[in-house]
Amino acid sequence: MNKNQPxxxxxxxxxNTEKYLRRCLDSVVNQTFKDIEIIIVNDCSPQNCDEIVSEYNDERIIYIKHNINKGLFLARKTGNIKASGKYIIYIDSDDEADINMCYEVYEEYKKKEADIIHFNIKAILDKNINIAKKEKQKMIMKVEWYLSANRSLINEKYLLNEIAEEKIPHNMCAKAYKSNIIKKITEYMPDIRLMNAEDMLQSLMICYFASSYSSINKQLYYYYISIGESNKNTSNLNFDSYNYLCECSKTACDEFLKFLKKQDDEILYGFYYYTIYYNQYRFLKEKIVNDENKNEYIKILENNFDLNIINKYLKIKEYDELEKNKYKKIIN
Structure with missing residues (x-):
């Protein structure tokens, strides 16, 4: 290991996550693997972030403050620019890391120096959530399955396809990324505020450049579900907040297409744009659970997303399934 490079x-x-911040920082400063730097980006939080960070007398901490609130996407971009490690791991300040997270990832790295090292999460539900125990367990299992590093066989030669098809979850957490790839995609990260689908956009750009992938079948990241607007549905989102989610998702899709154009791959990878466009539309449609105002929410969704693109994608998928079934019959 390079002494000058963590x-x-x-x-x-x-x-605005200071109530969880000590829990998060305790989990990183106490990592059993010590060769780390901890980059904290205060995105103009209105609470006592300065006071809490000052409690940690740790020379590995680098503390950066934004003068204005820029959102998670650009806060991560700030961290990317400052980072000097060989690998980068993102941790949301309302989550925490297992104290052996870095050690286990380093052990996996020694076996295979992959561009992306993906590990499992442990989903934790707030005790104050007033739902039946059985429903809580179902929710936890669903999240852990979706974010699992082991739910799909991954072809690392086609990582962009694997993430577009959601074989790899879009979430930035619970993965270690080669720093040289993060530095490369940072040049393409637009200076825009995104409050939904920001993980998806960054993950897609990473998987465009990444060419190797590895997974660890251990729960090394503690993910606190039910915190954050993107986890909610229309039973607790109003028209304005739902519209904002739709706007952000559509913007993320369009920014991905711009990224592909910059790579001169608009034609070659155009189908991936259609795929993520449809997936985001479907994801947002699944959030509509309020029967009383269902039609109003659908109008909001369809005002943001072009149904011509949705229908074209579905026709391509329908043809693809017909061709697959035809070959299955021949094989049988």
């Missing part, structure tokens, strides 16, 4: 850069953006 092995891991842990990037922790903060906005």
């Amino acid at each position: 092995f891991f850069s842990l990037i922790i953006p903060i906005y």
Whole structure:
């Protein structure tokens, strides 16, 4: 290991999450693997972030403050620019890391120096959530399955396809990324405020450049579900907040297409744009659970997304399934 370069850069953006911050920082400063730097980006949080960070007398901490609130996407971009580690791991400030997270990732790195090292999460539900125990367990299992590093066989030669098809979850957490790839995609990260689908956009750009992938079948990241607007549905989102989610998702899709154009791959990878466009539309439609105002929410969704693109994608998928079934019959 290079004495002048930490092995891991842990990037922790903060906005209005100070009530969870000590829990998060305790989990990173106490990592059993010590060769790390901890980059905290205070995204103009209105609470006592300065006071809490000052409690940690740790020379590995790099503290950066934004003068204005820029959102998670750009807070991570700030961390990317400052990071000097060989690998970068993102940690949300309302989550925490297992104290052996960095050690386990380093052990996996020694077996295979992959561009992306993906590990499992442990989903934790707030005790104050007033739902039946059985429903809580179902929710936890669903999240852990979706974010699992082991739910799909991954072809690492086609990582962009694997993430577009959601074989790899879009979430930035619970993965370690080669720093040189993060530095490369940082040049393409637009200076825009995104409050939904920001993980998806960054993940897609990473998987465009990444060419190797590895997974660890251990729960090394503690993910606190039910915190954050993107986890909610229309039973607790109003028209304005739902519209904002739709706007952000559509913007993220369009920014991905711009990124592909810059790579001169608009034609070659155009189908991936259609795929993520449809997936975001479907994801947002699944959030509509309020029967009383269902039609109003559908109008909001369809005002943001072009149904011509949705229908074209579905026709391509229908043809693809017909062709697959035809070959299955021949084989049988």
